[in-house]
Amino acid sequence: MGMKYDFDKIIDRTGTHAMSLEGYEDYLFGETEGLDIKYPPEDMIRMWVADMEFETSVAIVNSLRQRIDHGIFGYTQRKGAAYISAFAQWTKERYDWSLNTDHLVSAKGVIPVLYKLINYTCKPHGSVLITTPSYAFFKHAADYNKVPLIKSDLINNRGHYTMDYEDIAYKIAHHNVSLFILCHPHNPTGRVWMEDELKKLTDLCLENDVFIIADEIHCDIVRNGVRFRPLASLYPDSDKIITCMAPSKTFNLAGFMFANVVIPNNTLRERWNSDHLPIENPLSLTAAHAAYAAGHDWLHQMNLYLDKNFVFASDYLKVHLPQAIHSIPAATYLMWIDLSAYFQKEENLTLFFANKAGVLLEGGDMFVDNADGFIRLNLACPRSKVEEGLKRICAAINAKSS
Numbered sequence: 001m002g003m004k005y006d007f008d009k010i011i012d013r014t015g016t017h018a019m020s021l022e023g024y025e026d027y028l029f030g031e032t033e034g035l036d037i038k039y040p041p042e043d044m045i046r047m048w049v050a051d052m053e054f055e056t057s058v059a060i061v062n063s064l065r066q067r068i069d070h071g072i073f074g075y076t077q078r079k080g081a082a083y084i085s086a087f088a089q090w091t092k093e094r095y096d097w098s099l100n101t102d103h104l105v106s107a108k109g110v111i112p113v114l115y116k117l118i119n120y121t122c123k124p125h126g127s128v129l130i131t132t133p134s135y136a137f138f139k140h141a142a143d144y145n146k147v148p149l150i151k152s153d154l155i156n157n158r159g160h161y162t163m164d165y166e167d168i169a170y171k172i173a174h175h176n177v178s179l180f181i182l183c184h185p186h187n188p189t190g191r192v193w194m195e196d197e198l199k200k201l202t203d204l205c206l207e208n209d210v211f212i213i214a215d216e217i218h219c220d221i222v223r224n225g226v227r228f229r230p231l232a233s234l235y236p237d238s239d240k241i242i243t244c245m246a247p248s249k250t251f252n253l254a255g256f257m258f259a260n261v262v263i264p265n266n267t268l269r270e271r272w273n274s275d276h277l278p279i280e281n282p283l284s285l286t287a288a289h290a291a292y293a294a295g296h297d298w299l300h301q302m303n304l305y306l307d308k309n310f311v312f313a314s315d316y317l318k319v320h321l322p323q324a325i326h327s328i329p330a331a332t333y334l335m336w337i338d339l340s341a342y343f344q345k346e347e348n349l350t351l352f353f354a355n356k357a358g359v360l361l362e363g364g365d366m367f368v369d370n371a372d373g374f375i376r377l378n379l380a381c382p383r384s385k386v387e388e389g390l391k392r393i394c395a396a397i398n399a400k401s402s
């Protein structure tokens with residue numbers, strides 16, 4: 001029996017500068033016209049940015065309290081054995097991955113890794129290959145570096161997504177691809193790629209001298225019984241696979257801006273280390289350490305709660321939006337729903353649901369390509385919020401079509 005945590009608790013985030021509350025206008029709507037939300041801010045249901053409405057583990061909060069009470073917050077490094085061995089033990093116990101801790105580097109989140117590593121790995125005139133739909137920062141990172149972005153559409157078979165290996169092989173051969181960015185598990189579809197899928201993809205990349213960044217930031221959040229395999233664990237001798245993991249999504253610590261990056265290639269790692277001072281925010285390091293050392297039970301309970309949120313949402317949609325195509329994803333707290341039966345291709349779904357339902361969510365156009373008519377819902381919130389969000393989404397669609 002694990003400890004009991006209260007994931008049903010509604011927590012007011014007002015006054016905490018939460019991006020979820022204060023950042024949505026810029027992030028979701030930018031220059032878009034027509035924003036006219038009829039709900040007061042406190043009544044909006046926020047299912048967009050990928051953080052949680054849950055309190056993190058009490059073990060983490062207690063470690064932070066202790067660390068704060070110490071009162072000294074000077075320059076701090078992660079290279080001491082304690083943190084590194086906690087993270088290495090986490091990956092060994094959960095994923096049977098014995099990572100080489102000499103290859104671990106310090107990063108202020110995964111996004112900065114994408115921005116820098118594209119620059120390091122792309123040869124002159126080289127390009128970056130991603131699959132779509134995609135987490136938008138894969139594109140932003142390529143654009144920032146002025147590196148061509150090559151896209152391969154995932155194949156959608158009634159909500160089950162697979163990679164198009166023939167297309168990937170063709171694009172690697174014809175577009176001078178230097179780097180493939182793999183999202184594993186996949187945001188937004190929630191796929192956990194199976195070993196044979198990973199091998200097909202990786203063999204194509206390695207045969208053609210293509211680096212892979214495996215963005216595994218969502219890997220700890222899986223449905224009960226799902227097994228996740230880090231890509232690098234399947235290729236222990238390759239130095240072309242860079243792994244990104246973090247406690248940020250897993251433990252709702254994204255504001256601490258802290259990620260673990262494993263760079264086996266010596267040249268790339270030395271370059272990274274010469275570009276970045278190995279200095280941490282002491283509270284970030286404390287939280288990450290406590291997460292890996294004492295977070296298993298909280299994570300287990302949180303994942304079980306999410307499992308139930310997904311069952312609830314799936315059952316609800318089957319009854320109230322019978323033409324919505326969705327499945328319970330193997331991983332992530334994100335639900336990817338095909339609403340194309342209800343909307344014209346060009347409808348801005350982010351705007352529609354903000355205005356008509358007071359629900360903040362991300363529509364397909366926020367996922368680079370191959371996602372018209374989809375919405376992504378963040379289900380890492382109390383069930384009562386999931387229920388209210390779904391109710392409003394369904395009511396808004398049903399009002400439109402009646």
Ligand SMILES: Cc1ncc(COP(=O)(O)O)c(C=O)c1O
Pocket residue numbers: 050108109110111112135183187215217246248254258259
């Ligand atoms: C696939 C993926 N990578 C990276 C990030 C962000 O990483 P970080 O906050 O560590 O920069 C997210 C956040 O949503 C994500 O979904």
